Every structure is written in C-alpha cells, then in structure tokens.
Amino acid sequence: MTAISALNVQFLALLLFCIGLATTLTRRNLFFILMGVEIMLNAANLSFVGFSRTFAAAASMEGLVVPVFVIALAASEACIGLAMIILVFHSRESVDSDAYSRMKE
Amino acid sequence: MNQLQNYLWLLPVLPLAGALLNGILALAGADTDEGPSRGLSGFFGTVAAGGAFVLTLLLALSLHPNAVFAQAPWTWIDAGSFKVAFGFSFDSLTAMMLLFITGIGTLIHFYSIGYMAEDRGFARFFAYLNLFLASMIVLVLGSNLLMTFIGWEGVGLCSYLLIGFWHKEEANNNAARKAFLVNRAGDLGFLLGTIALMALMGSQASLEYSAISAWFRDASHAALFAAGTTGAGLLLASTLLIFLGCTGKSAQIPLLTWLPDAMAGPTPVSALIHAATMVTSGVYLLARLSDMFVRSPLTLSVIAGVGIATALWAAVAGLFQNDIKKVLAYSTVSQLGYMFMAAGVGSFDASLFHVFTHAFFKATLFLGAGSVIHAVGGEQDMRKMGGLWKKLPLTFLAMAAGWYAILGLPLGAGFWSKDLILERAYGSSPLLYGLGLLTAVITALYMTRLMILTFFGKGRDEKLTAHAHEAPFTMTLPVVLLGLGALGVGFFWAGMIPGLDSFHQMLSPVLSPAQSFWARGNEAEEGSALLFAAIGTLAALVGAGIAWAIWSKAKIEAVGSSAPKGFGAFWTFFFDYIHGIFIAATKALAWIGDKIVQTVIFNGLLALLIYAVGMVGDAVRSLQRSRLRVNLGLSLCGLVLLLAFFLLGAW
Numbered sequence: 171m172t173a174i175s176a177l178n179v180q181f182l183a184l185l186l187f188c189i190g191l192a193t194t195l196t197r198r199n200l201f202f203i204l205m206g207v208e209i210m211l212n213a214a215n216l217s218f219v220g221f222s223r224t225f226a227a228a229a230s231m232e233g234l235v236v237p238v239f240v241i242a243l244a245a246s247e248a249c250i251g252l253a254m255i256i257l258v259f260h261s262r263e264s265v266d267s268d269a270y271s272r273m274k275e
Numbered sequence: 276m277n278q279l280q281n282y283l284w285l286l287p288v289l290p291l292a293g294a295l296l297n298g299i300l301a302l303a304g305a306d307t308d309e310g311p312s313r314g315l316s317g318f319f320g321t322v323a324a325g326g327a328f329v330l331t332l333l334l335a336l337s338l339h340p341n342a343v344f345a346q347a348p349w350t351w352i353d354a355g356s357f358k359v360a361f362g363f364s365f366d367s368l369t370a371m372m373l374l375f376i377t378g379i380g381t382l383i384h385f386y387s388i389g390y391m392a393e394d395r396g397f398a399r400f401f402a403y404l405n406l407f408l409a410s411m412i413v414l415v416l417g418s419n420l421l422m423t424f425i426g427w428e429g430v431g432l433c434s435y436l437l438i439g440f441w442h443k444e445e446a447n448n449n450a451a452r453k454a455f456l457v458n459r460a461g462d463l464g465f466l467l468g469t470i471a472l473m474a475l476m477g478s479q480a481s482l483e484y485s486a487i488s489a490w491f492r493d494a495s496h497a498a499l500f501a502a503g504t505t506g507a508g509l510l511l512a513s514t515l516l517i518f519l520g521c522t523g524k525s526a527q528i529p530l531l532t533w534l535p536d537a538m539a540g541p542t543p544v545s546a547l548i549h550a551a552t553m554v555t556s557g558v559y560l561l562a563r564l565s566d567m568f569v570r571s572p573l574t575l576s577v578i579a580g581v582g583i584a585t586a587l588w589a590a591v592a593g594l595f596q597n598d599i600k601k602v603l604a605y606s607t608v609s610q611l612g613y614m615f616m617a618a619g620v621g622s623f624d625a626s627l628f629h630v631f632t633h634a635f636f637k638a639t640l641f642l643g644a645g646s647v648i649h650a651v652g653g654e655q656d657m658r659k660m661g662g663l664w665k666k667l668p669l670t671f672l673a674m675a676a677g678w679y680a681i682l683g684l685p686l687g688a689g690f691w692s693k694d695l696i697l698e699r700a701y702g703s704s705p706l707l708y709g710l711g712l713l714t715a716v717i718t719a720l721y722m723t724r725l726m727i728l729t730f731f732g733k734g735r736d737e738k739l740t741a742h743a744h745e746a747p748f749t750m751t752l753p754v755v756l757l758g759l760g761a762l763g764v765g766f767f768w769a770g771m772i773p774g775l776d777s778f779h780q781m782l783s784p785v786l787s788p789a790q791s792f793w794a795r796g797n798e799a800e801e802g803s804a805l806l807f808a809a810i811g812t813l814a815a816l817v818g819a820g821i822a823w824a825i826w827s828k829a830k831i832e833a834v835g836s837s838a839p840k841g842f843g844a845f846w847t848f849f850f851d852y853i854h855g856i857f858i859a860a861t862k863a864l865a866w867i868g869d870k871i872v873q874t875v876i877f878n879g880l881l882a883l884l885i886y887a888v889g890m891v892g893d894a895v896r897s898l899q900r901s902r903l904r905v906n907l908g909l910s911l912c913g914l915v916l917l918l919a920f921f922l923l924g925a926w
Contacts, residue, residue: 267903
C-alpha cells in the first residue's frame, strides 16, 4: 500500500470544503444548502484525520477524536435542520431559501 | 503665618449661604399671600453680610502690609504647564476693597429691611442681594483673572436680577436687559484681553495676578513688548480690550448708557451695586493689573481721555435730569470718570482712594434719596418735591453731608480724594486739570440743584409732601452712619492726624512698583497742595453759588414726564444714539446672516448633503436585503478580509 502524501490529504479537504461552500452559497434549495454544510463539516473532519497522521503521537489522538464529536454534531444538525425544513415547508409550500427571507412578516 | 488665613473661603461662602437660605425661604413662602417671614430673611441676609464684614475686619487687622494671605482650595484647570487654581488671595488692596464692600454692604442690607418692608418679594430681594455680595467678594478676592471673571459675571447677573426686580413693569425688564447686554459687550473685551495677555506671556503664561505682576516687573521681559514687535501690539490689544471690559462694568464711554437706566431697580440696589461697589470693579481691575497698564503709555492716555470725557459729559447730563435717582446716576458716572482719569495718569492709589470715599458719599446720597422717595410715596420727580428738610431732618442732614463731601468742600471725603486726583492730573497735563476743574464746578451745580429742589423752597405738590415723614429706624441709622463716613473717611489720607493717615502706606506694596515705574518716565511738577485745595474749594463754591442763584427762587413747574427735553434730551441720550448706529449695523449683519448665509448657503448645503446621504443609503440598502446567499457571501468576504488582515498583518 503506498503512503498517501499528507499534503494531498489537505488539498482534498480544501477541495471538499470549497465544494460544500459553493453549494451552500449558490443553491437556493434548502436541502442542498444543508448538504453543503455537511460536506464542509466532513472536509474539516478529513483535514483533522490527515493531520493526525503527520503529527506526533500525543497530538495525533486529538485529530482522531475531534471528528467523532463533529460527526455527532453533524448528525444532530441534520436532524434539527430537516425537522425545521419540514415545518417551514408546511407554511410556505416551498423549499426555496429566498421564500423565507421575510420571516418576520 | 496667621491661622485666620485658612478661613478665606468663608468670606464668599457666608453671603452665599445667606443667599441659599433666603432662596429656600422665598420658595417655602411662595404659596402664601404674605410671603415668608420678613424678620427671618432680613436677619439671615444682614447677618451673612455682617459676618463677612467682621471676618474681613479681623483679616485686615492681622494682615501685615507687605504680606499676602493666600488660599487655593483646589486646582481648577490643570493642562500641562498651564494651571489655574480656584484660589483666593487677600492683600492690602483686597483688604481695602473688601472693607468698604462688606461694610457698606451690611449697612445697605440693614437699610433694605426698612425700605423693602412692604414688598412681597422681600426674601427674594435679600437672596439676590446676598448673592451679589458673594459675587463681589469673589471678584475682589480671586487670586487670578479667571476667578475675578467669575465674580465679574456673577455681579453682572445679580445686577440684571435686581434692576429687573419689579419685573411686572416692562420698562424695568428692558433696563435690566440693556444692562446685561451692554455689560456682555464689555465682558467679551475682558476675555479677549485675557487671551491676548496669555499670548504675550507665551510659555510663562499664567492667570495669577502675582505671576502677571512679576512677569511685567522683570526687566528682562521688556524686550518682548518693545516698540515695533508683535509683543507691543499684543500688549496694546490686551490693555485696550481689558479696559473695554472695565468701561462696561464701570459705565464709561462708550459702554455707559446702561447705568442711568439701571435706576429702575430698588434704591438700595442703586446705592450698593450701581454706586458703591460693582461699578468700581473696573477701577479695581486697572489697579490689579497696574504693572501691565503702566507699560502701555498709549492705553493710559486713552484711559485718561475717556475718563475726563465721561466725567464732563455725565456731569452736564446730570444737570438736565429731574428724576432724583437719575441725577445721582449721572453723578456716579461722572465720578467714575474721575477715577479712570486718575488711573490714566498713573495714580492708581489716588483713583482707589476716590473709589473708597465715593463709596461712602454716594451711598449716603442714594440711601438718602431712597428715604426721600419712601417719604413721598414713591415719587422720584424732584420738581414735585421741595421743602422737605423740615419733615425729614435726619435724612436732610445726612444728605447734606454727602453733598458736602461730593463737592469737595474742606475736610469732607471728596476734598481729599478729588483734589488729590486733580493735583495728579495737573502734574500730567494742565488740560486734564482744567477739564477736571470744570467738571467739579458742574458737579457742584447739579448737586446743589438736587438739594435745593428736594429740600428747600415750598412743597410743590401738596399731595406728596404734606404727609412726608421720616423713615423708620432701620433706614435712618445706615444713612446717618454713612453720612458720618462721608465726612470722615477722607482723613485716611489727610496726614493731619498721625496714625490715621494709613491709606497710602497700605496700598503701597501692591501699587508702588507700577507707579514708580510710571513716574520714572513722567516727571511730575510738584505744585503746592494748599493752592490746589484752595482752587478746588473755590470751584465748588462757584458752582454752588451759581446753582443757588438760579434755582433757589426759580419757579418750577412739574408737568409731564421727568425725562429731559430738547437739548437736554439730546445731550442725555447722545450715546444711546451712537449705540443705535452700532445696533443698526449689527441688525443688518444679522439680516445678512439669516437670509443669505443661513437660508441660501447653509440650507443649500444641507439639502445637497441630504440628497447625497439618501443616494448612498439607497445603494447600501440593496446589500442589506434578506437574501440568504448574499448575506452568507458577504460574511465570508468579511471573514477572509479579517483573516488576511491578522495573518498577513502580523508580519
């Protein structure tokens, strides 16, 4: 098995993050925005894991532990986010984010 | 050093406390018809003034002539090298001023108990009077120009309040406003002059009188204001501007029109503020800054010229008045002119001595006039009086003493001070002396006229004079005491009684450096003092004789208003007309300011600004719209910028 270069891992994470960011910023569909957020979180996870390979033993554990928390966070975020989307969909019959720009009215 | 000097702060605080107490009393009794207890508020007011007098007396007695009591409770301004203390200093000049301010002040407070007894605003009157006394004490006691300025403004305010005391009559309010506004013009001169003085002193700028005197006495600074330098211009500007402030407060040309109108106030106010104390603060300031003024000969000549012109003009104007208080008001302006002339020829001690004696005889005359007005039920027109000496013997005797003193007849107070001034004026310029002598003749003329019209002949208005009666004890006592003073205080410079001749020596530490500096360049001719006294007395007798010849048998008809008519009116209101020109010019400027500067320029600019702001607002508003993607994108941009700033900026 050939060792993957640490720098390449970071590049991949950066690429993923940018894809997630672009999705969040450009899509109007709420589901896609949520997906973009998930992709960015996972890109961060990948970056952590990548660094845990290159750093010394003491620090490397942290790089493995943080993603576990992030996965838990992402799960709860997805859970709440989807629930909210269903609720707002009831009122506006739309998953277009711009349709919710005047919530206080 | 003396323990007493720690109580300097008590001097202004005592009357201030009296003012507060009386203010509270006035408020407490505001809802009743009677008003608050007159006994209580009169007691507080008089005791506060008397307490200040006793304290002044104790301080003055324990003061060594060369020493200064100083106290600075706290620092007021502390900006780098420029410091101003909230300080008091009590030297012999202050002692002299305070003695007669608080002494005569106490007597006039006492007098007011009787004079104002029927007035609903009794407590309010005493509150104002005490506040005035506190301000006057601060003016004289302050150790620097800024402290004096507090007092200066304070007495101006109290003067305004008291002139307009009977504020239900529009004329009184107008007089009060006039006094306030004319004084404001002078105060501007005071402030600008102070600033010019600071500019002249440069890095050693200080507002403390001691520092200013020391700076000017230091011969090495003379080069800074030698002829032809910027410093010379600054010195000239500073002295002239401060003198302008003095003309406002002391009713000299050009700012003198307010004082005759100020007679609208109650008579004790006229006696205290507009004759004895406040109007002399200009002379006090000249003496305080004498070290500066003697170094500007041009300004001193201006002061002497303005002084004699004012003295002569006001004396003539006094001849045309029928209102007894107006005569005394013009007389005050005229006597103040003498004081300024004395200061202008470098004799600050003589001018202060005249301040001192004038305070006594003019207060006597005003309080006497107050008793007369009280006796004839508020009438002030002398043409309706006459024959009152039998009805008011005490008042008549006291006023006769005042008359004797102001004429400068032998051994009266004015004999010593006025002749001293004329003698010094002769040493400087015979022209000044001649005009001064002419003024003395006219002074005798109008004062004798006043006495004849008021006290001699037959009562010309039976309704008024038939029921005339002597005033109560509280009013006659101060008048008589002041009348005795008017006869006696001249001996403080007389040199006839050893030990009493203390005035000159007392002021010498404060004034002699300036006066000897002045005398070096202006060698005065010594005349025979006896000759001057004889000529002065002769002038007074001539004036009195002419007056007797004209008015003792004259038929006087009391018709119409008491205001002068014809040439008299032109002469009297001459400076009001001059003021009218300036007022018209100011109004034209105000019109330009309103219609052109305000409406066209400022409003135009404002409209342009409003339009521009509106445009920018519209542009920015599009960014603020709730578009999720735009908001997120912008916050991302912000994040990138912040990161770039902190990461790259660290290098």
